[in-house]
Amino acid sequence: MVVRLIIVLFFFSVGVFSQEKFIKHKISKGENLSVIAKKYGVKTKDIQDANPQAPTILKLNSVLLIPNTNKKVTAKKTEILASTTPRATLNSDQHEVQQKENLWVISKKYNVSVDELKKANPSLESEDLKIGQKLTIPSNAIAASEKNTKKNQNLEKPEIIPSTDLEVLVEVKPKETKYLIAKKYGITVAELERQNPSIKRKLPVGYLLKIRTSKEKANQEIKDTALASETQIAQSPVLTSDNKAATDEVKGEIIPAQNLEVLVEVQPKETKYAIAKKYGITVAELERQNPSIKAKLPVGYVLKINTSKEKADAVALVATPQINDSLAGTPQVADNSGVEKDTTTIFRVSNHSDLVNQLVMNATENIGTRYRSGGTTKAGFDCSGLMICTFNNFDIKLPRSSIEQSRVGFKVGTEEAxxxxxxxxxxxxxxxxxxxxxxxxxxxxxxxxxxxxxxxGVIISSTKEPYYQRTFTQVNRILQ
Known part of the structure; x- marks a missing residue:
């Protein structure tokens, strides 16, 4: 009987000793020795010494013995430490140090200085801050913290600001691009397509877009449109009893539009865009007047173009050959002495700057489209495919590969690009x-x-980037 009592007391004392000396910790997902050591404020080596049989790679749900540093560690505290949202203990004048907290964070939380915290807790001068450590907070800081909390609660009451966004209907005009429309209404091309899913592949002229934009942008666009209309439309006099005579004079001055139908033969390398610009009409109008050229523009084909007398006269004047200017047909280009010239195709256009801007906007609308070998559509482009698709939208045909495209036009120096x-x-x-x-x-x-x-995919890059600076070869001008 005595022996049994001695054995029971022995095991009881060992159990008490173990409980005092170690804490059992069940390993959770994502934990390693470093994380567990930090959680309990001990060193990694201490855990390794306490668990000599533990495997190098910790197993989920296995149990480790953690050296007890004379802190009251409870299951509740473990749960709090595992929480990713640290919170301050504002009971009386103490704060329990949470994970990822330091003196600066705690000082800001209670609106006190780090020096004041150290004065209230002298042990901080010689020891490092540990998780679970209780800090004394100056009483004036607690009052200030509570005051700030109440103030923040009042400030956090949401100020409900009514949305000023409006939905406007916008008709797509000839030569308008998604980029231009999106920019006009202060949204991105992606947002424009999200609001109007049917235009992802194509933007038809005359299509009505529904655009949600700010009231300010909508009002500004209305003002701009009205101003443009006033500029284009001649202001007619106000008809009153006092100016009937003036009205009669105005009626006498109305000159009907003098449109002519001219016959135009398609020259080699002429494009629909260039011809339409020359006669002051759009490509769509040119195709409407000549339906047979929608698929192709054959060289030598005779077009019937309905245009104004002024435009017809201007084109005829330019086309009239001069006796002494037999060499005038040679295109005048910038002097590129020292730069190798090619004798290949140059596309001549009547309104160069306008076309260039349209080309750039058309190409940049595809930013974000993925790379696809051999791709020439919005489903995916390769490098030469993007160029083919962009120029083809303006009836300018480019060869298929980049090496073939490098033979079109003539080379210019980088300073002339x-x-x-x-x-x-x-x-x-x-x-x-x-x-x-x-x-x-x-x-x-x-x-x-x-x-x-x-x-x-489709992006904008720079020759200042080392990769492109190293691999750069040449610049070709293909429009003139």
């Missing part, structure tokens, strides 16, 4: 050109270009 030029590279250590983009901006010796990259 302009928007709309093609820029070429030899990438991946290739000996010949294998990549192409379109110049969208030139400033201070830096050329920015839009292209379809194998890694990023």
């Amino acid at each position: 302009q928007k709309g030029d093609l820029i070429f590279f030899r990438t991946n250590g290739r000996r010949q050109i294998n990549h192409v983009g379109m110049v969208v901006e030139v400033a201070d010796g830096e050329i920015k270009f839009v292209h379809s990259s194998t890694h990023g």
Whole structure:
């Protein structure tokens, strides 16, 4: 009987000793020795010494013995430490240190200085801050903290500001692009397509878009439209009893529009865009007047174009040959002495700057479209496919590959590069050109270009980037 009593007392004392000396911790997902050691304010080595049989790689739900540092550790406290949202204990004048807290964070929480905290807790001068440690907070700080909490609660009452957004109906005009419309109403192209899913593939002229925008943007656009209308439409006099005579005079001055139908033969390398611009009409109107050219524009085909007398006369005057100017047909280009010239195709356009801007906007509308080898549609582009699709939208045909495109137009120096030029590279250590983009901006010796990259899809890059600086080959001008 005595022996049994001694054995029971022995095991009881060992159990009490173990409970006092160690804490049992069940391993959770994502925990390692470093995380557990920090949680209990001990060193990793202490846990390893207390668990010599533990495997190097911890197993989920296995139990570790954690050296007890004379802190009252309860299951409730463990749950609090595991929580990702630390909270301050504002009971009386104490604060329990939470995970990821330091003296600066605690001082800000109670609106006191770090020095004041150290004065209230002298042990901080010689010891490091530990998780679960109780800190004394100066009483004036608690009052200030409670006051700030109440103040913040009052401030946090939501001020309900009514939405000033409006939904407007916008009709797509000829030559308008998604980029222009989105910019006009202060939204992105992606947002415009999200609001109007049917325009993701195409933007038909005359289509009514529903656009949700701010009241300010909508009002501004209404003002701009009204101003443009006033500028284009001649102001007619107000008819009153006092100015009937003036009205009669005005009626006598009305000159009916004198439109003519002219016959135009399609010349080699002429495009629908160039012809339409020359006679002051749109490509859509040119095709409406000549339905047979919708699919193709054959060289030598005779077009019937209904245009104003002024435009017809102006074109006839330009086309009249001069006796002494037998060499005038040679295109005048910028002097590129020292830069190799090609004898290949140059596309001549009547309104160069307008077309270039349209080309750039058309190409940049595809930013974000993924790379696709051999792709020439919005489902995915390769580098030359993006150029083909962009120029084809303006009836300018380019060859299929980047090496073939590098033979179109003529080379210009980097200092002469302009928007709309093609820029070429030899990438991946290739000996010949294998990549192409379109110049969208030139400033201070830096050329920015839009292209379809194998890694990023359609993006804008710069010749200042080391990769493109190293692989740059040439710039070609294909529009004149």
